[in-house]
Amino acid sequence: MFLxxxxxxxxxxxxxxxxxxxxQEKPNEGVPDSAETDRSPVNSPDDAREVETFFDELIxxxxxxxxxxxxxxxxxxxxxxxxxxxxxxADRERQVxxxxxxTLFYPGSAGxxxxxxxxxQLVEEGELDLDADVNTYLDFKIPETYREPITLAxxxxxxxxFEEQFAAQxxxxxxxxxxxxxxxxRYMPERVxxxxxxxxxxxxxxxxxGYVVERVSGEPYERYVTNNILKPLGxxxxxxxxxxxxxxxxxxxxxxxxxxxxxxxxxxxxxxxAPSAPVHATATDxxxxxxxxxxxxxxxxxxxxxxxxxxxxxxQHFTHDPHLSGWTYGFVISHENDxxxxxxxxxxxxxxxxxxxxxxxxxxxxxxxxxxxxxxxxLSAFLDHYYPLKEKPPPQPPPNFPARAERWSGxxxxxxxxxxxxxxxxxxxxxxxxKVSAGSQDLVLQTPFGEQRYLEIEPYLFKQVDGERRLTFxxxxxxxxxxxxxxxxxxxxxxxYETLGFQLPFVVACLALFVSALIFFPVAFxxxxxxxxxxxxxxxxxxxxxxxxxxxxxxxxxxxxxLLLLExxxxxxxxxxxxxxxxxxxxxxxxxxLGIVVLAALAWKYRYWGVAGRVxxxxxxxxxxxxxxFLSNWNLIGL
Numbered sequence: 001m002f003l004x005x006x007x008x009x010x011x012x013x014x015x016x017x018x019x020x021x022x023x024q025e026k027p028n029e030g031v032p033d034s035a036e037t038d039r040s041p042v043n044s045p046d047d048a049r050e051v052e053t054f055f056d057e058l059i060x061x062x063x064x065x066x067x068x069x070x071x072x073x074x075x076x077x078x079x080x081x082x083x084x085x086x087x088x089x090a091d092r093e094r095q096v097x098x099x100x101x102x103t104l105f106y107p108g109s110a111g112x113x114x115x116x117x118x119x120x121q122l123v124e125e126g127e128l129d130l131d132a133d134v135n136t137y138l139d140f141k142i143p144e145t146y147r148e149p150i151t152l153a154x155x156x157x158x159x160x161x162f163e164e165q166f167a168a169q170x171x172x173x174x175x176x177x178x179x180x181x182x183x184x185x186r187y188m189p190e191r192v193x194x195x196x197x198x199x200x201x202x203x204x205x206x207x208x209x210g211y212v213v214e215r216v217s218g219e220p221y222e223r224y225v226t227n228n229i230l231k232p233l234g235x236x237x238x239x240x241x242x243x244x245x246x247x248x249x250x251x252x253x254x255x256x257x258x259x260x261x262x263x264x265x266x267x268x269x270x271x272x273x274a275p276s277a278p279v280h281a282t283a284t285d286x287x288x289x290x291x292x293x294x295x296x297x298x299x300x301x302x303x304x305x306x307x308x309x310x311x312x313x314x315x316q317h318f319t320h321d322p323h324l325s326g327w328t329y330g331f332v333i334s335h336e337n338d339x340x341x342x343x344x345x346x347x348x349x350x351x352x353x354x355x356x357x358x359x360x361x362x363x364x365x366x367x368x369x370x371x372x373x374x375x376x377x378x379l380s381a382f383l384d385h386y387y388p389l390k391e392k393p394p395p396q397p398p399p400n401f402p403a404r405a406e407r408w409s410g411x412x413x414x415x416x417x418x419x420x421x422x423x424x425x426x427x428x429x430x431x432x433x434x435k436v437s438a439g440s441q442d443l444v445l446q447t448p449f450g451e452q453r454y455l456e457i458e459p460y461l462f463k464q465v466d467g468e469r470r471l472t473f474x475x476x477x478x479x480x481x482x483x484x485x486x487x488x489x490x491x492x493x494x495x496x497y498e499t500l501g502f503q504l505p506f507v508v509a510c511l512a513l514f515v516s517a518l519i520f521f522p523v524a525f526x527x528x529x530x531x532x533x534x535x536x537x538x539x540x541x542x543x544x545x546x547x548x549x550x551x552x553x554x555x556x557x558x559x560x561x562x563l564l565l566l567e568x569x570x571x572x573x574x575x576x577x578x579x580x581x582x583x584x585x586x587x588x589x590x591x592x593x594l595g596i597v598v599l600a601a602l603a604w605k606y607r608y609w610g611v612a613g614r615v616x617x618x619x620x621x622x623x624x625x626x627x628x629x630f631l632s633n634w635n636l637i638g639l
Contacts, residue, residue: 045363045386046077052085058381059087067258068371070098072105074287076364079295081287090253090370092263098370101284102237104244104252105368106269107353108346111279112206113289114225114240116156116313116330117304118213121228124309127216128152130329137212140184145191152212154195155205157318157327161193162202164418164427167574169203170349171270174243180211180221183272192419198483198490199318199327200415203276210275221275230279232302233288238281242270252280255350256371257570263371269348277346283366286355290364294357314342314359320485321472323461327488331357334487335468336380337389345375349572354379361387394465395457397441405436408443408473411499412484412491418635422579425634426565428500432491434484445471498633507630510623511558514551517620521548540608543599547620550592554627557582561636586637593624 045051059071070088074081086098098105122128128137133149135141142150146161154160168187171177178186189204214221225240239248254265271277281289288299293314297305305313316333319326325333331342343356346368353368354375363386367378412434417427433446437453443462445452454462454471462471474483484491496502521544561582564575600621603614631637 043386048082051075051083063088066373068369068373069256071369072098072100072283074283074366076287076290078362084284101282102251104280106280106351108277108348110344110346110353110355111277113330113344114229114278115206115210115275119209120309120313122216124306137215146194148195150195155209156329158199158201159196159318160205161191161195162189162204163192164416165189165204167576169273170573172573177270178272190420198415199488206276207273229304232304233292233299235285238285240278253370266350286366294362294364324470325487332488337383337387339387395455395463397455401441401456407481409435411494413494415490422635510627513620513623514554517547517551546595550624553589557586583636583638586631593628596621596624
């Protein structure tokens with residue numbers, strides 16, 4: 001049963017990691033080649049009828065084949081809304097259709113752009129300084145873990161250095177939603193990287209910036225966004241509050257999961273760190289927001305940002321390498337089909353969204369689904385249709401590549417991972433693997449999105465064989481590869497012994513020994529009584545009772561924890577209280593294991609059982625020690 005559960009969690013982990021990486025890794029990133037390209041679109045996204053024909057074919061096909069309940073789309077071009085449309089259902093049970101200008105979808109993290117826009121408004125007014133210590137604006141303190149303080153610029157480029165923290169972000173019910181300040185204090189993640197050095201996407205960092213907006217503006221975050229962004233843009237059918245205003249509640253799309261031929265519906269997803277996913281909006285309203293950014297802060301006679309501020313917000317402010325794409329103040333930068341794109345996606349438990357702007361083409365796409373589905377596919381289809389890539393000759397790798405290739409092989413873990421909490425294991429379940437393709441001149445990446453192949457085009461710089469994403473590697477002072485920089489993403493190279501792939505066989509062996517203890521000890525006791533009569537020595541009874549209790553503890557708790565991980569993969573609601581209970585119970589295994597080790601030594605000294613019995617008991621004690629080390633490594637023991 002345990003192996004089946006492990007397989008289930010690995011599958012769930014793929015979904016989890018896909019969500020974790022998707023907030024940063026989307027369309028093929030990289031700097032465009034200098035080769036001349038025909039940039040004239042074959043089809044034009046400013047032709048409303050042609051755009052309608054394109055999406056009327058694409059989206060219904062997705063709904064059918066992927067079992068999606070509904071979707072909503074908006075396309076803008078050259079200062080006007082070209083196309084908006086809803087597809088499928090907002091409520092399948094009542095057969096309520098999705099309507100572009102009426103149905104509210106949940107853009108999730110794409111809504112972070114409202115938080116970053118609010119920050120830039122206050123910078124423009126002189127109320128905020130992007131380079132000041134963020135503690136300047138808080139009524140609590142971020143610890144001074146490093147000499148350099150965290151700034152708002154760090155928060156906006158996701159380089160503040162926080163570890164991953166998803167406890168209490170989403171809540172099951174309204175009563176579980178924490179006030180923003182309480183959430184930020186209670187669930188403050190550790191600072192694990194120096195600020196400004198690595199990009200590690202952080203929901204907490206965005207929520208912190210939203211609280212700064214609240215503090216400096218003197219009004220609740222939701223009210224500020226409503227008064228300074230939604231209302232000026234005429235986004236009258238959108239809201240930054242939870243629960244929604246009464247007049248919008250009936251228009252909110254339900255969120256769905258499809259499994260085994262059935263759709264499971266949820267009315268509302270509650271969130272404690274609201275500024276990281278603050279709005280519910282219609283596609284038509286999101287079109288207005290896109291136009292405001294494409295027109296450098298102005299839409300419909302209202303200006304939410306001065307032109308210079310908007311241009312600064314849209315410019316690149318962080319990259320791990322000059323050859324790679326990076327972050328603006330809030331947008332991810334990428335290049336696909338030789339187009340410069342700034343974008344942000346959003347993933348919740350039920351909704352998935354993409355908002356992408358092509359500033360040079362003055363074009364924007366917003367698409368949101370109310371059932372999990374990767375919106376990158378829609379963006380790629382849109383770009384291939386309207387901005388197809390002119391074929392280029394494949395790059396030629398350097399002749400000495402095979403001699404150097406092995407240095408890059410290994411297991412890489414996203415730096416958006418927990419380090420100090422039980423959430424750590426989530427980020428390690430499905431790592432990125434880099435290997436050398438036998439007999440070829442390329443690197444192969446095993447990613448959550450499938451296999452990708454890369455050719456070295458300059459020393460340490462690689463380009464995707466059938467795409468435009470680029471990557472490079474970082475080294476330490478001794479020349480050892482320590483990091484992989486993949487577009488705007490940073491990953492660190494894990495030692496072979498740190499990986500779950502290496503550790504799990506030992507864990508399975510330990511669990512098998514625990515099972516054998518629960519079976520063998522009672523059988524041995526009964527056989528002894530039948531053959532010799534009487535009770536075994538007190539020390540022998542104590543030794544086996546201690547081993548049996550430890551074995552039972554180490555079999556029940558892993559199954560419980562795995563079931564919680566599977567539940568988290570479905571809901572994104574981290575079960576903080578239950579996980580704390582498990583880690584406290586596992587704390588009991590430490591003194592029990594020490595006791596078993598001592599009793600194993602006594603068993604050999606006093607010959608409690610035959611040689612086979614003593615060897616078996618010693619192996620169980622060794623398994624208990626290994627298991628404690630495993631639990632400690634993954635932060636699963638403690639208070």
